[in-house]
Structure formats: structure tokens, C-alpha cells
Amino acid sequence: MAETSGTDDSGSTADTGGVAERYGALAGAEGPSRGQAVLHPSRDRWFGVAATARADGFDQLLDLTAVDYLTYRADRSLPPGVQPERFEVVAGLMSHARRERLRMRVQVPADDATLPTLFDLWPGAESLEREVHDMFGIVFEGHPDPSRILMPEDWTGHPLRKDYDSGQIPVQFKAASNTR
Amino acid sequence: MSIADTVAAPEATDAPPVAGPAAGAERVSRREPSAVLRMSEFEAAEIGGDPDDPGDDELVLLNMGPSHPSTHGVLRLMLELSGETVLRSKPVIGYLHTGMEKTGENLTYLQGGTNVTRMDYASPLFNELAFSLATERLLGIDVPERATWIRMLMCELNRVSSHLLFMATNGMDLGAVSMMIYGWREREEVLRFFEKVTGLRMNHNYIRPGGVAADLPADWRSDVAGLIEMIEPRLVEYDTLLTGQPIWRERLQGVGIIDTAEAVALGATGPILRGTGMAWDLRRDEPYLCYDQVDFDVIVGTHGDCYDRYAIRLNEIRESLRIVTQIIDAMPSGDYRIQDKKVTPPPRARIDESMEALIHHFKIFTEGFKVPPGEAYAAVESPRGELGVYLVSDGTSVPYRVHVRAPSFVNLQTLPHLMQDGLIADGVAIISSVDPIMGEVDR
Incomplete structure (x- = not known):
């Protein structure tokens, strides 16, 4: 195992010093979570930190998702200097050579829910960012195909937002717009 | 609008040329021309509704699925075909989405x-x-x-x-x-x-x-x-x-x-x-x-x-x-x-x-x-x-x-690249x- 033991199922905290040294200053803030290495870049540095991680050997983007913290009541426990916002986009990176994982969490404000796309670093971001766009309404600037992916194209609203109540939205499939 | 209009129209990308994807993966990281048919369903339907143009019958847009025995459930593929050859394709998913x-x-x-x-x-x-x-x-x-x-x-x-x-x-x-x-x-x-x-x-x-x-x-x-x-x-x-x-x-x-x-x-x-x-x-x-x-x-x-x-x-x-x-x-x-x-x-x-x-x-x-x-x-x-x-x-x-x-969700992204020119x-x-x-x- 490399520096992070974030992959054992013991839940113990581990030494994430390697990642902190390499990215701590650059990313602005760093704080391990349950033994897993986590970076908190600001939104302006999101692409830059990702590009640095990419050049540093994190060759695969495994996961990209978002969380809507609108109704979160507990302490967000973000590192000092990170301003909590409604949305948080979370990306999981993997370095196969070092067998190391890195998680990047970025705060995205509700009134300007945009983020630069990571497609140019990892083309595998395409579907994952489409899903986040579909479910949370976060716009990925420069994305090659910014369409919905799971919901119908004419759907309104973003289901995984916390103010989107489940079970209270009538089924809204519309008639086909033309004949096929 | 016809399919031909959407083919191989290289877009100027304003993406910064920093640390691109792994060397050798250029094929999958291209925006256009790409193996992925980045076309919305409505666009596709619009093209499908157009009358046949005799001068433009080389490319066909075909929907495979969502109900097709070989698509393992409800996967729909929009295929852009030249004869029997797949040029570009796009998996259309979400038919089983239940939140x-x-x-x-x-x-x-x-x-x-x-x-x-x-x-x-x-x-x-x-x-x-x-x-x-x-x-x-x-x-x-x-x-x-x-x-x-x-x-x-x-x-x-x-x-x-x-x-x-x-x-x-x-x-x-x-x-x-x-x-x-x-x-x-x-x-x-x-x-x-x-x-x-x-x-x-x-x-x-x-x-x-x-x-x-x-x-x-x-x-x-x-x-x-x-x-x-x-x-x-x-x-x-x-x-x-x-x-x-x-x-x-x-x-x-x-x-x-x-x-x-x-x-x-x-x-x-x-x-x-x-x-x-x-x-x-x-x-x-x-x-x-x-x-x-x-x-x-x-x-x-x-x-x-x-x-x-x-x-x-x-x-x-x-x-x-x-x-x-x-x-x-x-x-x-x-x-x-x-x-x-x-x-x-x-x-x-x-x-x-x-x-x-x-x-x-x-x-x-x-x-x-x-x-x-x-x-x-x-x-x-x-x-x-x-x-x-x-x-x-x-x-x-x-x-x-x-x-x-x-x-499966992520792996599905490989599909257009695997199918291209096949x-x-x-x-x-x-x-x-x-x-x-x-x-x-x-x-």
C-alpha cells in the first residue's frame, strides 16, 4: 500500500502526509477524511489542481459526483479557509502506479453553479459530469455534450437537489415532439 | 439539417493545452471528430423526420434499442451508419432510472x-x-x-x-x-x-x-x-x-x-x-x-x-x-x-x-x-x-x-470507441x- 491506507476496511486514520506535502499549498486546504486523502481546492483552482494531479500520475478519474448540502444540519468540518457553499462536487482520482487515491472536493455556490469541465484531462469525465448536471443542475463549462443523461431531455428540475421533493412531482413525460 | 451537416465538423476548442490525457489516448480525448455521436435525442428525431434526400443517402441514423434482445435490458444506441459500418454512436440511457x-x-x-x-x-x-x-x-x-x-x-x-x-x-x-x-x-x-x-x-x-x-x-x-x-x-x-x-x-x-x-x-x-x-x-x-x-x-x-x-x-x-x-x-x-x-x-x-x-x-x-x-x-x-x-x-x-x-455506467463510455468503424x-x-x-x- 502506498501512503494512504484509505482502502482498507478498518476505518482507521492513516498517514496522508505524502499527498499533503505535494498538494497542500497548491490546493489551499487539505484534510484527510476517515483516513482517505482529500483536497479542497477553491473553484478557481479546480482545473489547475486537477491538471497538476493528472501530471503527478493520477491517471484515472474514477468517480465524480456532487452533494447538495442545503439541509445539512451537522458540522461540515471543512478545513479552515474553505467557505461552505450549497453544492460540493467530489472527484475520485486513482494513481495506478502508486496505488494511491485522492479525493478532490470543491464548493460550488447555488447562485452560480458552474465548474470547468475535466473532460480535457480525463475524457471519462463525460458521462459523470453529465450525470451531475442532470441530477444537480451544475453546469460544466466547456463540456462537449452538456445534455441530460438519466432523465428525459424535456424534464424540468434536478432530482437529487434537496429541495426537489420525491413523490410530489407528477409524471411529466411530454408527448413526442414529432413523428419518428 | 441532415446528418451530413453534423459529421466531422471540427470544433475549435478553447481548452487550455495543459497536461492532457495519457499519451496514446488521443483518440478518446478528441472532442470532434469523435466516435461519440454527441447529438441530442430531439436533434436526432428532427433528422429522422426529414424527407429523404437522394443526394444524402449515404449516412443513416439508426436507433438500436431500447428494446432489443442484444442490448441486455433497456440500452438504446443511436448509431450513425454508412452502409453497415458504424461511424459514430451514442448510448442513450435512463430508461431504468428510478432514482x-x-x-x-x-x-x-x-x-x-x-x-x-x-x-x-x-x-x-x-x-x-x-x-x-x-x-x-x-x-x-x-x-x-x-x-x-x-x-x-x-x-x-x-x-x-x-x-x-x-x-x-x-x-x-x-x-x-x-x-x-x-x-x-x-x-x-x-x-x-x-x-x-x-x-x-x-x-x-x-x-x-x-x-x-x-x-x-x-x-x-x-x-x-x-x-x-x-x-x-x-x-x-x-x-x-x-x-x-x-x-x-x-x-x-x-x-x-x-x-x-x-x-x-x-x-x-x-x-x-x-x-x-x-x-x-x-x-x-x-x-x-x-x-x-x-x-x-x-x-x-x-x-x-x-x-x-x-x-x-x-x-x-x-x-x-x-x-x-x-x-x-x-x-x-x-x-x-x-x-x-x-x-x-x-x-x-x-x-x-x-x-x-x-x-x-x-x-x-x-x-x-x-x-x-x-x-x-x-x-x-x-x-x-x-x-x-x-x-x-x-x-x-x-x-x-x-x-x-x-x-457499468462508466464502462459504457467505451462503447462508441469500441464500435467505431466496425x-x-x-x-x-x-x-x-x-x-x-x-x-x-x-x-
Whole structure:
């Protein structure tokens, strides 16, 4: 195992010093979570930190998702200097050579829910960012195909937002717009 | 507007040229021209509604699916065809989307297993395992050794049943229809054992935070030994029926090729990545459970074609049986779930004797157990690749956010690149070799 033991199922905290040294200053803030290495870049540095991680050997983007913290009541426990916002986009990176994982969490404000796309670093971001766009309404600037992916194209609203109540939205499939 | 207007119109990208994807993955990282048909459904419908233009009849836009026997459920592919050659394509998904991640936000951690197990319905135990590992990481608890080994046993058998299902459907898709029957036949025997242990053939909710739901039946060793004895010679029969057959090889070899750099860039994991020659298996490279205590090989291919992906899955069945054989000998005795009264219900007998036990039992099944605030990610090697669960807890007994990193969902991105410049008939072989489970793609 490399520096992070974030992959054992013991839940113990581990030494994430390697990642902190390499990215701590650059990313602005760093704080391990349950033994897993986590970076908190600001939104302006999101692409830059990702590009640095990419050049540093994190060759695969495994996961990209978002969380809507609108109704979160507990302490967000973000590192000092990170301003909590409604949305948080979370990306999981993997370095196969070092067998190391890195998680990047970025705060995205509700009134300007945009983020630069990571497609140019990892083309595998395409579907994952489409899903986040579909479910949370976060716009990925420069994305090659910014369409919905799971919901119908004419759907309104973003289901995984916390103010989107489940079970209270009538089924809204519309008639086909033309004949096929 | 016609399809021709949308073909090969290179877009000026204003993307900064910093640290691009891995060298060699240029093909998959191009915006335009790309193998991906980045066209909305409405645009496609608009083109489809246009009257035929005699001067423009070389390109055809064809929808394959969502209801098509070879698309493994409800996968729809928009294909741009020139004759029978696929130029660009786009998987259109979401037909099975039921908002399971949203549902997960309304179920306790104990109920969560019943939700996630329905995602990848061909390998339900892996969903439960990833969910349980993530929950346990948030709780900061260690499960007893026996529970860990039971989880390994059940998951490896589940890998066998999942790959047997692949053998069946892959054979069916390619015209080896008898293989369909054989694959299902053997799989059913494995599911019979699951039913004996968990009570259900599928969607078990057996692996739970804190351990497993019930101990193995007394005669599990002879049952599992019987399974191994039955399946191993059948795999030799599959070799006779498929592996060495010239028609089978002709149909798969050299079809749907992807190289390592492309697979990594697209986020592909599992047999697709290993088919390119990259030995990456979380069981070996990030050992979870007790995989560092068993002996097995990571199967890799060389060409990254459909044949390699078939051969990998066939041999992974053998490796899983090898692991299961070792588990029969190594299974420790002890508890099958953690004896932490805040997480697991008390034994049935205690409820009659102790008021506290009754209260704990009642609390766990009505309110659920509380999980400390925070976030955690746990990943396992499912038959289709890295299956990850990202959980966010706000300190209550219901997760604030449940995200599942579904391997099929990400692997589906390789499809347009695998299908480009191939024939439609090969497309069927390629979809089959990607082995997407739509339940986890759409969630």
C-alpha cells in the first residue's frame, strides 16, 4: 500500500502526509477524511489542481459526483479557509502506479453553479459530469455534450437537489415532439 | 439539417493545452471528430423526420434499442451508419432510472442494503458489500473475522454466478444459443446455494453494516464443494463448445479493440481494463476483506478485444473457485456480525430475558443506528470493475447522500470507441463483451 491506507476496511486514520506535502499549498486546504486523502481546492483552482494531479500520475478519474448540502444540519468540518457553499462536487482520482487515491472536493455556490469541465484531462469525465448536471443542475463549462443523461431531455428540475421533493412531482413525460 | 451537416465538423476548442490525457489516448480525448455521436435525442428525431434526400443517402441514423434482445435490458444506441459500418454512436440511457440514490436518502443504513442490492442485479452481494464497507468506515468499526470470510465466500460465488450469466448471454448474442441454457443452468445452482444461505436467489440484503445477516448453514462446506465439483468440468465443456471453436474466435478476435491508455482515460475498470493487458484488480492492488490471505491470479489479456474480455471472465470463474476452495479450509469460527449493540440487533434469545435488549432491538429496527457525521468512499472489485459507494452522513440514522460509482455506467463510455468503424453485427458482440447491467447504469 502506498501512503494512504484509505482502502482498507478498518476505518482507521492513516498517514496522508505524502499527498499533503505535494498538494497542500497548491490546493489551499487539505484534510484527510476517515483516513482517505482529500483536497479542497477553491473553484478557481479546480482545473489547475486537477491538471497538476493528472501530471503527478493520477491517471484515472474514477468517480465524480456532487452533494447538495442545503439541509445539512451537522458540522461540515471543512478545513479552515474553505467557505461552505450549497453544492460540493467530489472527484475520485486513482494513481495506478502508486496505488494511491485522492479525493478532490470543491464548493460550488447555488447562485452560480458552474465548474470547468475535466473532460480535457480525463475524457471519462463525460458521462459523470453529465450525470451531475442532470441530477444537480451544475453546469460544466466547456463540456462537449452538456445534455441530460438519466432523465428525459424535456424534464424540468434536478432530482437529487434537496429541495426537489420525491413523490410530489407528477409524471411529466411530454408527448413526442414529432413523428419518428 | 441532415446528418451530413453534423459529421466531422471540427470544433475549435478553447481548452487550455495543459497536461492532457495519457499519451496514446488521443483518440478518446478528441472532442470532434469523435466516435461519440454527441447529438441530442430531439436533434436526432428532427433528422429522422426529414424527407429523404437522394443526394444524402449515404449516412443513416439508426436507433438500436431500447428494446432489443442484444442490448441486455433497456440500452438504446443511436448509431450513425454508412452502409453497415458504424461511424459514430451514442448510448442513450435512463430508461431504468428510478432514482435509487434519492431513495437511499430516505432509508436507514440498515434498510439501505435492500436498495443498493437492486442496482447491479447480477451481482447484488457486491453492492451490499461496498455499501456496508462505506458505512463501517463512517462508523469506524471492524467486523469479526468470520463475517469477513463469509463475505469473501459469498462474493466470490457471486462473481462466479455473474460471469456464468455473462457466458450465457454472450453465447446467446453471438448465436451459440445452447450456451444460453448451459450458463443459466450452472448459475441457477449457485443461486440455489444463495437461497439456502440468505433466503433469496437475488437481492439478498445479506451483507449488512456490521457483518452478515445470518451464519452459514451447518452443511455449507459440502454444498460449496459440490458446486466447485460441478462447475469446474462444465468450464472445460465451455472451452470445447466456445473457446477453441474457429467460428467463435472469428467472431470475437480483433473485434472491439481498445488499448490501455484509452481504457484508463475513459475510466474503464474490470475485465475491459484487464483485457488491454493491465493487471489491475482491487482484490490484489488494494486488498480489502482478507484477499491478501488467499492465493489467486489476476487474469489479463493482450489485445483488448472481445475475445480477451470473454477469456478473462471465463478464467476469472476458475480463479474465484480457487479462492472459494481456500476459503473452505480457512473459514474461522466466531461471530458472523459485530457484537456492538448500537449497530446490530441482539440475539433473539436475549430479547426474552433483557429489557435493554428489547429496547435496542426496537430502536435498531424503527429508528436505525446513528452514524457519525462525515463522508467516506469504499470500493470493491465487482465482476464489472470498481464498484464504489460514496456516503455522506449528517449524524442521523439515514444517510445524507448515497452515491454509487457504478462500473457499468462508466464502462459504457467505451462503447462508441469500441464500435467505431466496425459492423453492426460486431456491435452486438461488443455490447455483450462490455457486459453492462442496466440496473446499475441507470440506478
